[in-house]
Amino acid sequence: MADETKKTGEINNDVNRRQFFAKLGLGSLGIAAAGTAAFAYQYLDPNVLYEPSPVVNAGKPDRYPLGSVTIDVNSGIYIIHSDEGYFSLSAVCTHLGCMTAWKPELNMIACPCHGSKFNEDGKKIEGPAPRPLPWKRIWLNDDGDLLVDRSTDVPALAQDSYVRV
Amino acid sequence: MAKTIDQYFDDLRGTRVWRSVFRSGTGSSTLKRALAVQQNVFLHLFSTKVRTRMLSFSATWYLGTLTLGTFLILVATGIPLMFYYHPSVPQAYADTKDLQFVVSSGLFLRNLHRWSAHAMVFLVFAHMFKVFYRGAYRAPREFNWVIGVILLLMTLLLSYTGYLLPWDQLAYWAITVGSNIASAVPVIGEKIHFLLLGGNAVNANALLRFYVLHCMILPLTAMFFVAIHFWRIRKDGGLYSHDSEPATVRAKVQTSASTSATPAKEGQ
Numbered sequence: 001m002a003d004e005t006k007k008t009g010e011i012n013n014d015v016n017r018r019q020f021f022a023k024l025g026l027g028s029l030g031i032a033a034a035g036t037a038a039f040a041y042q043y044l045d046p047n048v049l050y051e052p053s054p055v056v057n058a059g060k061p062d063r064y065p066l067g068s069v070t071i072d073v074n075s076g077i078y079i080i081h082s083d084e085g086y087f088s089l090s091a092v093c094t095h096l097g098c099m100t101a102w103k104p105e106l107n108m109i110a111c112p113c114h115g116s117k118f119n120e121d122g123k124k125i126e127g128p129a130p131r132p133l134p135w136k137r138i139w140l141n142d143d144g145d146l147l148v149d150r151s152t153d154v155p156a157l158a159q160d161s162y163v164r165v
Numbered sequence: 166m167a168k169t170i171d172q173y174f175d176d177l178r179g180t181r182v183w184r185s186v187f188r189s190g191t192g193s194s195t196l197k198r199a200l201a202v203q204q205n206v207f208l209h210l211f212s213t214k215v216r217t218r219m220l221s222f223s224a225t226w227y228l229g230t231l232t233l234g235t236f237l238i239l240v241a242t243g244i245p246l247m248f249y250y251h252p253s254v255p256q257a258y259a260d261t262k263d264l265q266f267v268v269s270s271g272l273f274l275r276n277l278h279r280w281s282a283h284a285m286v287f288l289v290f291a292h293m294f295k296v297f298y299r300g301a302y303r304a305p306r307e308f309n310w311v312i313g314v315i316l317l318l319m320t321l322l323l324s325y326t327g328y329l330l331p332w333d334q335l336a337y338w339a340i341t342v343g344s345n346i347a348s349a350v351p352v353i354g355e356k357i358h359f360l361l362l363g364g365n366a367v368n369a370n371a372l373l374r375f376y377v378l379h380c381m382i383l384p385l386t387a388m389f390f391v392a393i394h395f396w397r398i399r400k401d402g403g404l405y406s407h408d409s410e411p412a413t414v415r416a417k418v419q420t421s422a423s424t425s426a427t428p429a430k431e432g433q
Contacts, residue, residue, distance in 0.1 A: 049364050096345040098338060113342060 054151035085162030228292035235285035252376035257332035326379035
């Protein structure tokens with residue numbers, strides 16, 4: 001009897017059977033909840049996107065006369081034929097994603113949503129846009145068409161960022 | 166001898182079927198009337214007794230009740246709109262135009278939904294300002310203010326998600342701008358933007374996600390919090406709480422001011 005009391009006294013500092021099962025239950029629920037959260041996140045994060053290809057065919061270079069700024073609203077890019085060659089700018093405003101427009105009478109690119117202004121090199125003239133319009137990779141394919149990769153930014157005004165025909 | 170309409174109702178309330186549905190039974194004693202509220206699954210959220218003067222227009226301007234009214238109109242008009250609207254890129258805009266110009270009473274339902282949505286946003290803000298300026302957020306009602314802030318957020322999210330569904334230029338660019346604001350969240354902003362739209366741009370996935378949020382997830386969440394909001398009114402002492410009445414608060418301030426002023430007077 002005395003031994004038994006001593007024994008329970010020792011066990012009292014530890015978890016008893018009831019507490020152990022309660023902890024086991026709560027622990028399993030916690031793991032299940034974490035699993036459900038991970039499951040939900042992975043389910044809602046699409047693995048396949050049926051979005052348009054980032055590579056756009058802008059057609060033959062002779063469509064763009066020297067000194068012209070041409071927008072393609074469907075793909076959201078400008079093709080600009082400058083003295084240095086052809087280059088491509090994103091037409092999506094760096095502020096909140098509206099489609100900008102080329103204003104020939106002002107000689108600048110302007111955003112209709114919040115009034116950001118850029119010059120034809122994409123350089124910011126006035127805000128609220130935080131960054132200049134990014135330059136996009138442009139090259140000629142074997143058929144002589146201009147291709148633009150909208151997912152790849154290239155340095156502005158760099159020699160490699162132009163296509164010369 | 167012909168029975169009066171009231172007597173017919175009394176007979177109806179005495180039937181076994183009625184008694185099995187409404188367990189409070191017949192009679193209009195204070196107890197029976199209190200039981201009728203307490204034993205009803207919807208009404209039990211509310212207090213069984215309310216002071217008459219708290220039901221006067223000046224006490225609340227009925228702003229909370231009016232907000233509930235617009236919410237019920239939005240549910241009642243939104244469900245019929247779902248019968249004609251397909252949340253898909255080729256159909257959404259055409260369906261909206263059909264509702265506007267072709268479907269019988271479609272114009273009425275859509276406009277009622279639209280104007281009620283605007284009214285609900287206005288009323289929610291008006292309700293919040295009224296509660297703020299009347300000091301009704303004070304103890305014991307602090308937690309109900311927090312529930313109210315969640316409901317304000319739900320209202321704005323419902324408004325925002327519903328805005329995309331007509332799939333016109335206004336909707337498209339408003340959601341483009343709005344979802345880009347979400348990208349401004351530090352570190353996880355781009356991920357929130359991607360998950361919200363189900364892609365990198367406002368497209369078919371975004372339309373479907375906003376539709377599910379607008380018609381299922383947000384209304385159910387809002388109803389859940391509305392139920393807590395109403396139940397808390399009773400738990401926090403009903404519409405009337407003596408402690409937070411402006412008159413009581415003023416009286417308290419005056420009493421404490423005069424007690425602190427009295428010794429100074431005596432000293433002079």
